[in-house]
Amino acid sequence: MAYQQAIFKDQEFRTRILLSLQSSLPNEIDWAFNTLIKFSYASENFSLDFIPTLIDLLLDFTVDFFQHEIGKDQTVTDVFCSKAQQETYERVLQVFHILRNFSFLEMNIRRLAVHERLLLLLMKGIALPPNSQYGELSRHCLDILENIAPQVSLVSREDPYLTTMIHLLFTNDRAYILGAIRALTRVAVTETNERVLGYADLDVIQRMAQFLMIDDEELAAAALEYLYQYSSLRGNFSVQLIKYYPGNLVGLLTGFLSYKSSLAPPSVSAIGTLHGIPAAQMIKVPESNSSQKPTIPDLTNYQHLDEPYRCLGWYMMQQSVKFDYSHFFSFAIRLKDQLMSGTEADTIVLKDIFAEYKKLFGAEKPLGLKEFYTVLKIAFPQPPSVEESFNGSDPVATILCNVKLSPTRRREGPICHWDGCNQSFDSSADLHKHIIQTHLNDSTQCCWMKCTRALDDKQQAIQHMRTHFANKTKKQLPSKQTFTVTKIPIDESEVSGIPLTSALLLRNLARNKQHHTFYLPYESELTLVAIQRPKVSKYILTVLGELQVN
Incomplete structure (x- = not known):
């Protein structure tokens, strides 16, 4: 049967709750509290604005407890020594239990966060020793303070909310520590609190360092979230974090x-x-x-891979040597297939080598210029003048220093199959020019692949070479080269x-x-x-x- 939420939001429900809470009849009060506890669990969209006086009415039931049972100095007295004291404490637990449940609804945290009377009692409750008979009450107060944190506005570094949470960091109770870290993390989400929280506390940083070193994943994760959130704020927190971190x-x-x-x-x-x-x-x-x-995919078929493997494969496939994983990482970083270290006089324009990469993968989301330059710079560190040029208005025109094209680099175009040559070229036109100038000048015999036809003169040799290309030059794909990469686990x-x-x-x-x-x-x-x-x-x-x- 569908849950009818409307019955809890009409005027009759509100009136009945208000009258019962103000009644002098114990049965009416018990009914109101039992109903509110069940309702606070079940409701997912109830706003406290519907009953504006509900918070104050509930807190009225805690006056005797905080004034008489705890005392003005907040020292813990002997509890449960009488039935009346036990009933008083159980009622206080119900009050904060209801408010805790409502604090999980985002629409209510603002009203709870600005309620000064509630904040004062929460601070008193959280100050109770966690290992005392009031431990459950303290945990309810901590949950509420954590939930309302995004709507808490801090006045200064001495704000009671901030000092209370920092104090809890140095207790020996794990639940208190976790709640305090999360509360401090969430209160930093509010932009108005940046001016107060943008500066690091040496003691807090050292305490967080302790949490990162112990074998407790939940505690370490909470500490990391705290450091991440505060390092995102405007201020010098990041600088102080590195300076003060003990390790x-x-x-x-x-x-x-x-x-x-x-x-x-x-x-x-x-x-x-x-x-x-x-x-x-x-x-x-x-x-x-x-x-x-x-494992790492087969980089031989790098054309069909996603980044960053395609880029690595493009670099690696230019080499004919075999290698295993022990050489893989350093080889990929140095990019020796395309570039090599040079002298001070050796330079190369970044756009030239980047254009060669984009020519192959321009339509397939290649690495961006910044990432591509990062890979190159790891292999070939550049002077400050080059860095300034790259960070300028036209980074693609940056002139790299102390680097040159490798003479043994393999191009992506056709390969010369003349006996003993095997040189690669960027285009078919470059290959044809190479054949005419290098192989046909003094040759008396065709040595293209396994051909042995005699050649009388250069003109006849040119006519004969056309038969090998069938009157239509086709791009020669690089011969498939294999290399060994030891399998490593990929997560x-x-x-x-x-x-x-x-x-x-x-x-x-x-x-x-x-x-x-x-x-x-x-x-x-x-x-x-x-x-x-x-x-x-x-x-x-x-x-x-x-x-x-x-």
Whole structure:
């Protein structure tokens, strides 16, 4: 039977709730609380604006507890020593239980966040020792404070909300620590809080560093989300994070890119993962039943591959030597098939080599100029003047220094099949010119492939060569060359949780030029991870691209 939500939103329902809460009859009050608890669980679109006085009416039931049971100094007294005290505490639990349930609805967090009386009581509740008999009440208060965080406006660094959450970071209760980290992360989403939160706290950074080093995935994921969110703010948080972090943060984050999560489910977007650990903590990632792990595709047929394998294959297929994976990475980076290191006098225009690549894959979404230049710069570091030129108004006209075309590079055009030649060319016209100038000047016999016909003079030789091309020049495809690549595991799964947040944090830190020196030892490892884990490669390419901007 369909659930009729309308019965809970009419005037009769509102009037009955208000009258029952203000009644002196215990049965009426019990009915109101039991109804509100059930309703707060079931309703998905109830706004507290429908009953504006509901919050204050509920909080009226907590006055005696906070004034007499807890006392003005908030010291814990002996609870449950009488039935009346027990009933008072249970009623307070019901109040905050109802408000907690309503705080999960986005339409209600604004009204709860600006309610000063509620905030004051939440701070008192959260100050209760978590290991006392009031632990359940403290957890309800923490959940509400975490849920309303996006609508909390901080006045200064001494704001009670901020100081309370930071204090909880240094407790020994894991639930408190997790709730505090998430609350601090969510409060930073509000743009008006940037001026307060854009500057790092040394003690908090060191505390987050401790969370990243312990074997607790949920805690580490929450700490990473905190660092990512704060590094996205305007201010000097990123600079202070690198300065104050007690260890090698870039190295740690690079290692996290290959982390295998057991908590966070695959996510279709970055936004779906951030702040998503609590809802996913009981979901296990299913293990693959496949006995064979995915591997790097056959780069021989690179024309049909997607990036970045197509680009790697294009470079690698120019070589006739065989090699295994131990040489694969350094070979792909150096690009020795097309270019080689030169002297100070050797230069080449970037658009020439880029045009050669685009000529093959221009209609198939090739790598962009920035990514292409990043690959080249890793192999052939350029002076600052070249960097300035590339970052100028016409980057494609950049003149690369200390690099030249390799004399042994294999072109994509036809190949000369004259005995002992096997030279490649960019076009058929270049091949014909080569045959006439190189092979037919002094030759008395045709040596094209297995032909042995005698040639009397050059004119006759030219006429004879036309028979080999059948009066219509066809593009000669490069001979298929094979090479050995040792199979390595490729993780095609979606990235979420720790790996994704680590990649986003690396990107934020790389935007600051003074951090680039911390990345230098990890450029090769970052590129390798991009190959082994394609789903995170787009974030790594962004990081590598930032490192090329000096």
